[in-house]
Amino acid sequence: MKKTYIALSLVFIGMMLIESYSFPSAGKLSASLKTAPLSYAGQGVNIQHQIQTTQPTDLYHTYSEMTALLQSLAATYPDIMSVSSIGETYEGRNLWLVKISDNVNQDEQEPGVLFMGAHHGNEKSSYEVCLYFIQYMVEHYDNASTPEVRTSINATQIYLIPMVNPDGVERDMRKDREPNHGSFGFRRQVTSYGVDLNRNYGQHWLYLFLFPYIFSGSTSWVDSSDVYRGPWPFSANETKAVRQFVITHNISLSISYHSYGELVLYPWGYTTRPPKDKSLFVSIGSNISTFDKYQVEQSIRLYPTLGDSCDWMYATQRIFAFTIELGTSYAPSDPEVLQNLCVNHTIVNLYICQRAQTL
Numbered sequence: 001m002k003k004t005y006i007a008l009s010l011v012f013i014g015m016m017l018i019e020s021y022s023f024p025s026a027g028k029l030s031a032s033l034k035t036a037p038l039s040y041a042g043q044g045v046n047i048q049h050q051i052q053t054t055q056p057t058d059l060y061h062t063y064s065e066m067t068a069l070l071q072s073l074a075a076t077y078p079d080i081m082s083v084s085s086i087g088e089t090y091e092g093r094n095l096w097l098v099k100i101s102d103n104v105n106q107d108e109q110e111p112g113v114l115f116m117g118a119h120h121g122n123e124k125s126s127y128e129v130c131l132y133f134i135q136y137m138v139e140h141y142d143n144a145s146t147p148e149v150r151t152s153i154n155a156t157q158i159y160l161i162p163m164v165n166p167d168g169v170e171r172d173m174r175k176d177r178e179p180n181h182g183s184f185g186f187r188r189q190v191t192s193y194g195v196d197l198n199r200n201y202g203q204h205w206l207y208l209f210l211f212p213y214i215f216s217g218s219t220s221w222v223d224s225s226d227v228y229r230g231p232w233p234f235s236a237n238e239t240k241a242v243r244q245f246v247i248t249h250n251i252s253l254s255i256s257y258h259s260y261g262e263l264v265l266y267p268w269g270y271t272t273r274p275p276k277d278k279s280l281f282v283s284i285g286s287n288i289s290t291f292d293k294y295q296v297e298q299s300i301r302l303y304p305t306l307g308d309s310c311d312w313m314y315a316t317q318r319i320f321a322f323t324i325e326l327g328t329s330y331a332p333s334d335p336e337v338l339q340n341l342c343v344n345h346t347i348v349n350l351y352i353c354q355r356a357q358t359l
């Protein structure tokens with residue numbers, strides 16, 4: 001008892017000391033991202049849905065354009081699409097959850113799949129891929145030439161959180177906009193803004209204190225850092241909302257879209273030890289790769305990090321959770337490039353819906 005008390009006191013004193021020290025900012029992550037030439041395959045599914053744009057500035061939806069689009073699609077297709085809010089950001093934006101399924105207002109026994117975009121606000125293609133997929137699915141439900149859309153909607157509960165970090169998107173910044181009060185939340189004044197949401201999930205979050213030499217390049221307790229992990233796991237409104245949604249729904253497969261790197265990543269990101277279900281991850285990952293031609297690998301090979309969404313989803317819910325790093329830039333300016341990302345990953349998402357039937 002006494003020992004525990006002393007240990008806790010030491011941890012607390014350590015945190016206070018760290019709090020009062022000012023750290024240099026962490027190095028750029030992008031240096032370790034891999035790139036490969038683009039190439040596309042559209043086997044099986046024929047998608048001819050054009051992104052409608054008049055000028056390059058129109059290429060990416062703003063948060064309010066996205067809100068209007070989702071609400072108008074849900075109003076047009078109320079039998080198969082619903083939109084609800086699972087929480088609020090620090091700047092008061094709703095975190096939209098889209099559900100696409102037959103009997104959309106009922107919780108059915110069908111397998112659940114989850115697609116997420118924009119954990120990082122500057123990775124714009126990641127939410128466009130989700131929005132395109134939503135629009136494509138609802139608009140093709142009655143189309144006899146795309147039977148796979150109908151089958152997927154009828155047999156799956158498809159969930160999307162297209163913009164996990166709308167405050168970041170509005171500022172074109174990686175982190176959210178939460179006011180930080182020092183590294184561990186002990187300071188009275190606001191010291192900086194923003195948490196890297198993909199470092200704020202709970203799995204192995206504390207390992208940074210045990211192995212700082214492994215993880216301190218890719219995640220940080222320095223609140224001004226671009227990869228700041230927050231004062232404690234699930235401290236951010238956004239990750240709290242995702243967590244609450246995930247633990248109360250039956251999800252078997254998931255993709256978290258990010259950009260960039262042309263990679264299909266599976267857990268673990270914190271250890272080189274392969275996941276127990278490695279062969280299933282590799283099987284699903286290589287099928288994804290037949291559509292987008294991306295490299296499939298365990299996420300630690302990109303770099304080791306802690307607190308990402310996929311490690312947490314797999315560790316705690318046994319969800320087959322992938323990160324896909326789209327394309328070769330954060331937000332391509334060429335509409336054709338973006339269109340190809342959207343089309344190919346609509347096929348990927350359709351494949352995920354089909355594969356979920358077999359798990």
Ligand code: 0X9
Pocket residue numbers: 029033120123198258259260265268269270299300301302303304305306308323325
């Ligand atoms: O660092 C991230 O959160 C992701 N890359 S990004 O450039 N979009 O920021 C990758 C997370 C994958 N997980 C691990 N590498 N452990």
Ligand code: ZN
Pocket residue numbers: 119120123198258259
């Ligand atoms: Zn990212």
